Amino acid sequence: MKKEITTKSATETKAFGEKIGKILDAGTCILLSGDLGSGKTTFTQGLAKGLEIHRTVSSPTFTIMKVYQGRLPLYHIDAYRLEGLHQDLGFEELIEDEGVTVIEWPDYMIDRLPEDYLRLDITRTGESSRKFKLSCHGEKYTKLVEELER
Numbered sequence: 001m002k003k004e005i006t007t008k009s010a011t012e013t014k015a016f017g018e019k020i021g022k023i024l025d026a027g028t029c030i031l032l033s034g035d036l037g038s039g040k041t042t043f044t045q046g047l048a049k050g051l052e053i054h055r056t057v058s059s060p061t062f063t064i065m066k067v068y069q070g071r072l073p074l075y076h077i078d079a080y081r082l083e084g085l086h087q088d089l090g091f092e093e094l095i096e097d098e099g100v101t102v103i104e105w106p107d108y109m110i111d112r113l114p115e116d117y118l119r120l121d122i123t124r125t126g127e128s129s130r131k132f133k134l135s136c137h138g139e140k141y142t143k144l145v146e147e148l149e150r
Contacts, residue, residue: 001136003145009128013039014046016132021050023147026072026098028140029114031106034122039130040104043122048074051100059104073099079108116140 007013020030030047032040041059048057053070060066060078068074075097106113116138123131136142 001134001142001145003134005132005134006125007039007130007132008126010039010042013042013130014049017043017046017048018050019046019148020144021047021100023144024051024072024100026100028100028144029117030100030102031113031117031119032102032104032122033106033119035124038122038124040122043120043132044074044076044102044104047100047102073097075099075101077101077103078105079103080105118144 005016007016024047032043034040041057045057048055048068048070051068051070051072051074053068053074055068057068057074057076058066060076061080064078066076068076103109103113106119118141119135119137121133121135123133125131134145136145
């Protein structure tokens with residue numbers, strides 16, 4: 001299943017993330033793809049709010065991963081620096097854990113991704129507007145996107 005959603009501001013991007021965060025359950029994996037400044041971290045900030053996380057969420061660019069506690073733990077991974085790295089860092093166990101995993105730049109760890117996930121390809125369409133192309137991989141994610149439409 002594929003769907004497109006457009007947001008017109010950072011506030012709308014966060015609200016979209018929050019809406020998704022409110023309906024997530026354990027073991028969810030969301031992949032975020034888009035150029036620098038496309039809104040990956042802004043979306044994740046909203047998602048964290050939906051997971052009842054009260055800490056400030058920032059990009060894990062230099063740390064590779066940040067963990068936040070809320071209704072469910074959020075594992076926020078930036079895979080950009082993992083290109084060509086083939087050692088086991090334990091991300092597979094996190095993805096299958098009782099939390100929610102968000103992976104920015106997922107193409108840099110394509111061989112370690114789960115079979116089922118929700119992929120959001122984000123494109124800047126203006127100064128503050130963004131287009132989200134949602135691709136569901138697995139029945140769980142098809143149901144999640146259907147629930148968003150209600």
